[in-house]
Amino acid sequence: MEYLSTDKILVIDLNSAQVEEEELDESLVEEKIGGIGITKYLYDKYIEDDPIVIGTGLLSGTTYPASASGQITAKSPVTGKVCHCPVIYKAGVEIKYSGFDYIVVKGQSQSPVYLWVHDGVADISDAADIWGKDVWESTDALRKFVGDDLLQTMMIGPAGENGSDHAQVCYNHWTSPDRFGFGKLFGSKNLKGFAFRGMGLIEIAEPEDYVERSLEILKEVKENDFLEKKGIAQILSALGEEDVEAWIEPIIHRHSADFFTPYATNTALFIDEDPGLLEESKKDEPGVLVSDVYALLGFKNIGLSAVDAGRALKACAKYGIDPFAVAQFSGKTTIEEIKESFDSIKGVVEIPGSGHFSPWCPTRPIFNDFGLSGDDEITAWWERRQAVSMIFGIQPIFCLMCPELTEENMLELASIGTDLELTQETLDAVIDDILG
Amino acid sequence: MGIQINALKCNNCMACEMVCSYHRDDGFAFLSACIVSYRAKEKKDYFGMLLKEEDVLIVARPEGIEINKIGEEADPDKEADASAKPMLLREGCDRCEDMDDYGPMCVAFCPVDAITLD
């Protein structure tokens, strides 16, 4: 697979510590397109080994607007279903630029390891120094060891090591869309996580056409009024939770976006520093970056102040536990009690629709209504939109905001970029397969 | 005519870095860009942009713009000279003068118009 791709699938056997590479065949892309179309295929291929499959969308890391995400596909140890979790922030794009489109991890390691993936090399590395450390300590330790602060990580914390049902795979220092207990799955394999860094180059079949068309689509996207808004509070307002804005406003520092994403879906809360500070803080850990709107809302709803909600989110991110589940099920109302409850959280997070996609992502359109009405229509639309975003690698929340990102133009860019004939029929078939 | 950066408008999405590198490499990469998202202080939520022009390095910090003349050092005998300039071996910005359809790519592709052409 020459274009929009590294042409490589990595297969790692933790039992035998073997690392192998396969070529990504064009015929597979023609049949399954990319992202969870292919991760699902790989999952089924290696199903006997209870694999974790990391993937990238076909358009991930290109000039298509919001082409930010990667994916984790695995069987949730909590629901028992094959689920797909987006990889966001800058981590999703880093996977592809580290040299692999897809990574299959099979088996179980005899001792704690992490996978260091860089420039087309995959090293199974001893995690003894970071096993037992929280997510922040682990990411910081790896960045220091490798010598690069731009290293992207997918790490578990103590929650995953201890086998909590609500253990998350976190990205860098931040909580993730993982509501499936993938952190528990990682922990059960003695897999502390992944570290990615790469300076690859992705080739495009028709670069000028691809870039020109990307710009046209971006210009259409920029016509939207909602792009004047920023951050998670305004998302919650659009979902009917208007009082969150006033509650959280005093501790908002700045908003930031995932790769190439026009809307800033992430908000940094400063809880130990003046939120108005523009210079670099002298404090090492002044706050927390939040992308989980429902976790934030959950902490508000149990009566926490904005500062304590921020502290709770930070503690969850360090521990590597789903903050939404903590807010829902801890039954505690003070920050200290909440932290102490991490190991005893019991409860089942409801996964909407067919159970394949994370409810981290709001289950309705945001800012634009997409011409939908009725819960059933919205749920069906949402599932399809999640599938599409994860096949092509589009930031999944932005996909719910932006009607200008259509299946048609995603297929168009995918065809231009790869020189393959990728059709609506193929996409429909892939989605049907994913949704079962 | 110059590139203007509003660091507070920037949302750190790296679009500018990607398209600048594309302009130089004809593929998608981040290696060769003369405009770079500075994002090494993630935990502190401190981010901005660096733009290397022919003679100057523009450091677009959230607290304000800093323009440093390339080639000047405060104390050349000092080992670790804090005013030594990064990105010295990257090419300076040419405003994508060979791309008539777009003008500077970073300006065209910034999704939040944090980068403009004066």
Place this chain on the structure above:
Amino acid sequence: MKGPKIGLYAGSGTSHSWLWFVDLFEKAGFYDLVFLDEFSVQNNEIKELDVLVVSGGDTFAVAKSLGKEGGQNIKAFVEQGGTYIGSCAGAYLPMNSSKKPLDWFNFVDVKITNLSKTLPLAEIKTCKFCTSYGCDFVFHPVREAVALKTTSFYGKETPIEFTAPLYGGPGMKAGDPSWVVAVYNGFTPKTSFLTSRKIAEKTLINNAAVIRVPYNNGSFYLLGPHLEHPKFKEANQFIIDAVISETCMVQNRGTSKYRLESTPLKEKITGKQAKELLLSIRRELSNSRIVAGSLEFLPIQWLIGQKVYEPQKVRVYLESMFKRLKALEKNKVLILKPGLNERITRAAKQLTIELRRIKREIDENLESLKTAIVIFDLLHVLSISFFELYFTNMFNNSVQFKESLGNI
């Protein structure tokens, strides 16, 4: 005509500009390249070469490393028909000088015009502006692209005008005007003035930029600017034309050196062993370039000898090797000198360790000069070894390809 065998000095004292010669010669299809450190020059491994290239760096450090013996070997090499191409620091090296250790290299009667008893006023205060030279100063009036023009002694009917970058190289006055092949003809919009324009003009304009000195059966080429810089295609062509014409002349004169077509001291590795070696190289080059990428944005530089080194230069070496990995990985069989695979692996691993060390030192505000010195030494060792592996195999592939054409 047989292709030239070209030696590139990449040992102590050099900066990264010899890598530009590597790119240049590879593009021109000259794969018979030999990479030399100071020991190989001292051991007279240069006697089999057609061309010896000494590029930029710290002239004093280069002279000190090569030593008296290296100097004598270079002299003998040129006398016996070899072509010496010296760019920037390499141009200063063979000029007459009373200063130690440069006095081991007094081969050509060429004086520099950028020498002064008093230091001219600097427009921009930079450590790249001047170097002390005994009681005098070697100063650099400009940097970046300057305009050159060939003279009637270049052998073309009409003069050729082109540009090339100046990064500390000399303006020159030749003992014999017929040696001057190109002069500094003017400045360009990209020229950066470190002194006043008046001083810059006086120092450079109409003075020699490129000199060819016949020396017994061979010749010295002294290039003030870096004609080998990859962004200056016309200047690059000048060098290629010079190499071709000098090599042709020597072969036609019959003074060409005997050269073995193949060296018996090479081994072949195949299959898993070859794959593992290449994976190991890729792993460590990647680890190193990742750290080097993060160093690029740090406001630091090191003064090593008389030369300033920036962290970005580390990346230049690493990228030069990394971009060639894919081509090397296509080989199912690798040909290399015994011990080379261990040397490469060892140097690559150590380089990663040292780069990670220097990143920590810088982050913790500790002294990092000692580690920087180690790193730049390691880069020389690694890149010499890597390019030896790469070009041995490229040359072998090209020989096999030509042989296969011959069989058709």
